[in-house]
Amino acid sequence: MEMVKKQTATQSQKLMIFVLTMALYGMATLFTELIPKFQVGIVEFSVEYFLFIPLVLGMLFDPLSAALGAATGELVFSEIMLGQFGGLGELEKFVTVTIGVYLAGRIVRDPRNRKLVGFAAIFGTGVQQFLGMLVDIFKVQFAVEGFEAVPGLPESVFATEGFAFLNDLLFSGILFCMLPAIYLAPKLYGKIEPLLGMQPRSEKTALGGINAKVVLVCLGAFAVAAAAELLATSGLPLIEWEASWAESGAAIAAGIVVAAIVAVAVLLMMKKKAEA
């Protein structure tokens, strides 16, 4: 027999956790897509997050599978299913959610410890929100030429973003992430694991806290995501689309039209022939 098995689930157990988190969080985000946010004064409430679902599952099971499942679920259910796919920019959400849930899941050694669960939940949410804020700030910085040169712009951007971050963290974070996690994690502990044929997490089987390696990997992933996001939004104007055709003569444009007409005609004929 092995000494003490760390909570490194077998491949199929990981798949179970992935499927479970994906289905639940995916469905939840489908709803949030349909529930609008609302503001009371300057405070914005949003049910943006059912993030407590993957957070709790990440604390109970293999954090990485839960994190990836959550990110995939959101992508598939609320972006692709509802046709709200935002292109490469979705990568940012994907990676930040993964990092947030993964870190929170690793912090918790004992899901029955409410204080730890609460801390981990708010920490995970905080990381996710913070990274999102960084990306947003980067985006403006890249998008606006001479960002520093416009008087007041950097300050106002930092202020808006900072406020939005705090607002999200304090309201959505506490109401929709921390409190539900504190309620659910200890309740599910010891009940949900046998249903998947696994051992509950204990001090011995926990993966161990966050170490330098984890942080480095997360930072690396984030850098990739941020780069992709910037590429998707502001990086591409460098390729000067406008110039390429706006200055060329009408002849070229007309040529393109003629070519297109010919192509359509030929294809139509070919199709008719093929069907005949």
Added chain:
Amino acid sequence: MNVIEIKDLTYTYPGASGPTLDHMDLAVEKGDFLAIIGNNGCGKSTLCKIMNGLIPHFITGDMEGSVLVDGKDTKTMSVGEIAGKVGYVYQDFENQIVRPTVLDDASYACMNYAMPDYLERGRKALRQCGLEGREQEYIWQLSGGQTHLLALAGAVSLEPDVLILDEPIAQLDPRHADLIYGVLKNLNEKWGKTIIVIEHHTEYIADYCRHVALLKDGHTEWVLPSAEALRRVDELQACNIFPPQVTIAAHQMKKEGMLADGMTLPTTLEEGKKAFGHLFFRRETLNLETKKENAAANKKTAADGNLAAAVTPAAKFQNVSVSYRAVKGEAKKIFRNLNLEIRKGEKIALIGSNGAGKSTLMKLMTGLIRPAEGEVWLKDRSIRDTKPEELSRTISLVYQNPEEMFIKDSIESDIAFAMQARHAKDWQERTEALLCRFRLSELKDRDGRLLSGGQMRRASLAIGIALNPEILLLDEPTANLDIATRKEIMRTLNEMKDITDTVIIATHDMQLVCEWAERIIVLCEGRVVADGSRNEIFGNREVTERTGIRPPEIFDMGKILNPGAFCYTIQEFRQQFGCGCV
């Protein structure tokens, strides 16, 4: 030749205190049709997972001994290799279907194992399972029985020699159950597959299976030809397994000396005809019964007549039409001009095949579905503008799937929940009383989901009557239960009769209908096609044939022996056909 050979197998789940399978031996011959029986927790499902290699390949634990499939040890084979030889259909088969369309799911495994002709294999499997012509349909367009056949087709597509099915007909009406077994029979006889089923319905074992294996405490007690196995009435009943009613009746009559001592017990109606053929039908007993029933009915109508003016019915449907949104095309009509009256205090069974509209009828009464046209009345008020929350004191619905009733983390708080939410004064005492009444006191801190099937049902019944509703609706209270647990729930329901008022049960379980109901309503394609006492319903051939409802086996036996007989229970059969003693 043995296609499966298990030798001296002992298996313990990780973390379990004792072994689930204990020195088990079992050999299954090629081409056999084997039923595995045994009471709950004897290791049937574990055995299945051993035969298809899930244990030890995906589920860890201690395994000793050997399992040979087609002469090869499963430990040395890959799961893919085993899947090519042994196909498996789960009890919760709908979770086994992972693709959105029929052909796609049937051919999924073949595609995953990189077979170039995967679509052709999928089609062939669908043909073999009687799903031809439905290739392009989506899963949610299928009925329960068809979904089950699809799960089977998914397993058949890999062309395994052995097919294992875990309780294939637990949630099906008799017509669909026949369909499934018809397909299995065909696979067995025409395609030479070895079929292994875990089955509680001994009538189906008698009709279709060749051998029976009895499991007891994790080992094989015996393997016998099915007729011979089913005749071991006492031994089976000791394991909470109930042989066909014909067999039990003959067994009891033999004991009492009404049948010859040396006779072999019948297991099917055909055999029953020979065994009981010489018995006399005693019409006078029937008259006695019918008189009683008629007297009760007369009394009732008289009472109704007297009170009709004064008492409004407990519930009334007036020209109700309901339709569902469809994914494609026109909305589907469930009811068209439904009219029905439910009187206070009635114990009603609502029957009809899957999809006849039983659940819809119940949801209409709770206000969860609004009729497109017409009115639903509860006592003297129309519920069109009433919120379901307000109705919940008057009417209570217990779902078919008890797991959806459990919303708290212990059954005690589940039972107390509704009373607490309404600030009922004596909720603590009442919760305790209910726990006690349903024999749940010792389990009160457990989560409902982690209980056994029977305990789950009892808990859901307790939740349902917590608010002391005037009308109690039960959706399939005995579905998915083995016979012993079913009997237990039936007993509970009978005991409940005096603490509940009006009760309506939607069910396929005809034994429950015959032994419990006072009035039977038959739905077919959204219409009430029959409404009356059990004699009126089951005695009417036109109705039974048209709607596919099937009375208990013993009733058919009586009818075969004498068309005038009406026996719903073994006891009534003995009274009507036994000689001398009543």
Added chain:
Amino acid sequence: MESLEVNFQIYHYWRSKCAMKGEKMMQKLSDNILDKLSMDFLRNQVLKNAYGNDDTFIAKLDPRILLVWYLFFALVPWFVDQVPFLLGAFLLVAATTVMARVAGLVLALFVVGVFSQTGYLFLVSLLFGGNGETIFPLLILTLKVATVSLASVTVFSGLDPDRLSNGLMWFGCPERLSFSISYAYRILPMLMEEFQNVLLSYRLRGNAPDGSTLSGKIRYLIYQIKVIVHAFYPLMLNTAKRSRTTVEALELKGYRNAATSPAVKKLKLSSLKIGYDDMLFVAVSFLWMALTIFAAFLFR
């Protein structure tokens, strides 16, 4: 400097991605969150969107072609400011959306999303002393946002999920993602039904606060949110039971084998074929866009 202003507004658009302020809608929704009908409606719409339109011209197109087509309409509008071109692109994607017979709910989401974004921006610009002149860049931005969104609606809602996942796989997306897409469509109806039933249990057995006064409304909303959070306790356990069977069945059906085997991938992708319709689709789109470029040139 004008481009800066527009960019700044784009920034606001990001910031406010969908900060809708439809309070009326909120109230309506809060009344309906627990309402069975709206859940039923939602389920029906999602299914309709996924499978109700599998016989359209768009659904039958090759997913790879459509994805490339999408890429064009998702990116190019951001970098172009010529109105005729943008208008042309918008009309084209609007036409394809109609052809794809997208479900009403998705379209409603699109309309609310686009409108609230520009409405919000308009308010902001008024706040900063904007006038009619500020509206023009705003309208252009709206056009851009609308075009990009509709292109995404056409492709992701119009395509049958399986074809979509095959298309993504051809472009090298991980197998796990394409599995997730098909599985999501399979599991969603079941999951929603279960969620609906659990919510019903709360609804029927619980006692919602009276929602007629303002404070009652707030309490009602809080109650509903609480119920939804609590509902995930039974839901997680029930879904866990399901996923175990599902994953075991997947193992038996050789899912793991397929994920790593290039032969399987080839087999799956062999069903993708580019036909005349695909080429026609591309050619007509191309022709149309060429005409708009031509028009843009003329009206300069």
